[in-house]
Amino acid sequence: MSTQDNFLNVYAEETPNPETMKFVFNRMILPDDAMDFPTKEKAQESPLAKSLFEFSFVNGVFIMNNFVTITRLSGTEWHEVIPIVKEFLKAYVEADEPIVVARVTPHKYEGADNLVVAQILDVLDTYIKPAVETDGGMISFKSFNEGIVTVELKGSCSGCPSSTVTLKRGIEGMLTRMIPEVKEVVAESL
Numbered sequence: 001m002s003t004q005d006n007f008l009n010v011y012a013e014e015t016p017n018p019e020t021m022k023f024v025f026n027r028m029i030l031p032d033d034a035m036d037f038p039t040k041e042k043a044q045e046s047p048l049a050k051s052l053f054e055f056s057f058v059n060g061v062f063i064m065n066n067f068v069t070i071t072r073l074s075g076t077e078w079h080e081v082i083p084i085v086k087e088f089l090k091a092y093v094e095a096d097e098p099i100v101v102a103r104v105t106p107h108k109y110e111g112a113d114n115l116v117v118a119q120i121l122d123v124l125d126t127y128i129k130p131a132v133e134t135d136g137g138m139i140s141f142k143s144f145n146e147g148i149v150t151v152e153l154k155g156s157c158s159g160c161p162s163s164t165v166t167l168k169r170g171i172e173g174m175l176t177r178m179i180p181e182v183k184e185v186v187a188e189s190l
Contacts, residue, residue: 010090012082015069015136015156020060021078022136022156023089024067030099034064034138036154038071046100048092055088057081062138062155063099069136069155116181117144123178124151128171139171147183149175 009026035046038060043049049061052070060071068089072078124141132139137155144150151171172185 008090008094010086010093012078012086013136017071017136017156019074020069020071020136020156021082021085022067022069023085025089025093026066028066029068029093030063030065033100034062034154035100036138037061037063047098048100051092051097052085052088055081055084062136064133064138064155067136071156116179117141119179120144120149120175120182123175127174131170142188144182147181149182149185150188151185152188 007026011024013022013024015022035049037043037046037049037053040050040053043053043061046061046063048063048068052058052061052068057072057076058070059073062069062071070085072081121141124139128139132153135156137153140152140154142150142152149172151167153167167185167187172182175182175185
């Protein structure tokens with residue numbers, strides 16, 4: 001590898017949720033997986049998340065692909081902590097410290113409406129997930145029952161003031177237009 005290939009860059013990116021900030025790397029840190037740590041107690045599977053919770057301003061951590069989304073405690077100003085977080089994340093990844101120690105196998109849906117579920121998953125994967133990930137979050141399919149699609153929102157989407165509008169106007173609107181069997185989309189409460 002050349003020196004340029006080894007160069008690690010981290011930059012901060014605002015999300016639609018003013019309480020979260022997305023820290024993006026120029027390489028994958030958790031490929032093909034996503035992990036949400038809404039509390040310090042739930043961060044045991046991730047040495048990175050546990051370390052981030054040591055900062056007094058961290059109220060939640062979401063790790064996926066090439067980014068970490070951090071939720072702040074109220075009273076914290078992003079401009080004061082962004083340089084600290086960027087420096088910490090860069091040093092952590094450059095030291096090749098572990099991101100996670102245990103991974104949870106994603107739940108596979110099995111039900112009578114497999115064709116409709118396959119269509120829902122295709123729309124989520126193709127159109128919705130990329131947009132949600134761009135904003136520092138994640139959407140996961142949970143179930144389809146009697147016309148109702150249940151999803152779970154994580155990262156910057158969790159607790160975002162605009163998440164209800166995104167869920168109803170964006171996600172529900174797209175799914176009901178593209179898949180006639182879908183009547184409503186709801187978010188699972190955690």
